Amino acid sequence: MAFKTPKKLVIGAIIAVTSVGGMAFAAGGGVMGDYKMKHPDWSFNGAFGTYDRAAAQRGYQVYREVCAACHSLKYVAFRHLGDEGAPFYLEDFPNPSDNPYVKNFAADWSVEDIDSETGDIIERTGIPADYFPPIFPNDAAARASNGGSLPPDLSSMVKARSNGADYLYNLLTAYDSPKPAGLEITPGLHWNPVMEGGKIAMANPLSDELVTYEPTEMMDYGELKLVDPPVATVEQMASDLTQFLAWTADPKLEQRKSIGLMTIIYLLILSVLLFFSYKRVWRNVEH
């Protein structure tokens, strides 16, 4: 294991499964049984949608304390957490490597490196420039620890499923829904109506109050405020985690939408001006 043992190790995240590798990646779409997909009104939906910072910050906590027992986040670097549009962005720290949150989070992980003096492989404390380290040394080790199934990397998970945010939220909250009679679940697999075929290798990772949310520090018009955290229900954690993983999958969403708005306004004005230019140039021309 490449990271320090989490302080609150989670029983629900320890997975014991037998084989069947084909289950872990199946694309969304085939909902089983009587399960009705829930469609939360995500703050990042719509033309003006943005990430809910407080929720995404709590989502990071859920990832760190629960998901990170098995799932990597290999395309995300610690410094990304402090980028503009990211959950831990602070205006006072335009360089995310100086951001105190980022420094702390990086220091919470240990990273494999090579000692430049001796050439030995060593473990050192993470720095903001590091990427989230792998959870297992390789895929074979990951499968061996998970009964033959490979826990997928979560960096782009929300984009790697159609309607990924809803998919993830429903997947995490649907474990308790009634199982259709006659559906055989192989030992080591678990019933989940959102997964194609209704079977998933991952055991239900969440349970109420699994993590302890701390009050969030938020800058409110230049004043540092403490926001009381919500109760850590399964739904709340699933929703917070979805916010965080939606950001890891699409970290430029806010820039994209704001540049998009300006671009489209510009193009609409240009279109109108060109239309009147066209009318003027052709004003006396029968066509």
Add this chain to the structure above:
Amino acid sequence: MSGPSTYEPKYAAAKWMDQRLPIIRMGADFMTFPSPRNLNYWYTFGGILALCLVVQIISGVILAMHYVADVDKAFASVQRIRRDVPFGWLLQSMHAVGASMFFLAVYMHMFRGLYYGSYKAPREVIWILGCAIYLVMMATAFLGYTLPWGQMSFWGATVITGFFSAVPIVGESLQQWLLGGYAVDNATLQRFFALHYLLPFVIAALVGLHVWALHHVGQNNPIGISEKTKEDTLAFHPFYTVKDAFAIAVFLVIFAIFLFYLPDALGHADNYIEADAMKTPPHIVPEWYFLPFYAILRAVPDKLAGILLMIGAIAVLFVLPWLDTHKVRSMRFRPVARWFFLIFIVMCFILGWCGAGTPDNVAIKLGSKMVDGVKVDSGITFYRLSQISTIYYFAYFLIILPVLGLIEKPIKRPDSITKAVLGDGKRGAALAPAE
């Protein structure tokens, strides 16, 4: 209608240059090129397509500076482009969405050519060059879709290159030669990247010939009647530069809506999963612009026959000028053909729908039946529907157009573009700007 050049160099330097390399003259002649005065908005797609090609080449060249064509690094390099390269997220989306916009515009351009008979004499070579551009575009898009090395990239490449194995006798060797191995792997990715970088410049060269031929014979127009007098035409600039510019701006609004608000709407979620040769996605579907041909491919049970049909569907476009023998170009004056053309467009959309559907699923529900005690829908499956529309697709080119060429009576046509524009009642109205 290119006619003699009217350019006269005004400055000594321009005159000096004109005697040595008349490149300024070429540009000036381009801008003063006499164009029919009755071109409608369907004729703006040529300019839009030129812009699409430029956008793809510029964004593509910059992406190539950051992309790594290696099976172990390709997916990660695209992630790096999207996450770390300044404005990489914008360039990568622009290139991917731009491909869809390019095809959208090319289909509009082709349907316009089909309706107004732009493939007929003396424009056969323009049309054939256009078909060649379309063919190279398809190859370029396919090669490019492999590069991000996602699941659809890999499995799409596996399926498409698998077609070559159906060629009798040499099939397997041909496939291995193309792939550089027994399966899609590093050798394939590297050659696909090299070719994906090369082909856009082939397209650019073909576009040059396409436009050259166009300037040699002159543009077609919505009534399909050739330009006869100077009154029939307007200078390309400013009349059509401003009209094209307006159309381009509107097109860019649509482009921007997809680019900034729906960047993944035209793609497939599976391509955000890194390629895995051990795991086949449940549904392998090509990009939307290939769906009609995918439906034709799957319309027959035999693999080789399907491939021949798919090749035939494109090959038939090349010989269209000799299949449609009717003397009248524009379908405005062909009361029968225009209805068959309308059905043809509908069939193309149905083929696209079939390409996206699962062949055995019911497309059009006509009732239900009991199978093994379970009530299931019955009706026309996607498989049947794709057969019907494939038959129509080929019949349109091979039967309907040749037969109509012999028997269809056109309705009365105006004598000239000017008469068509002014009508008989408004004779004498101003034709050109007062100055």
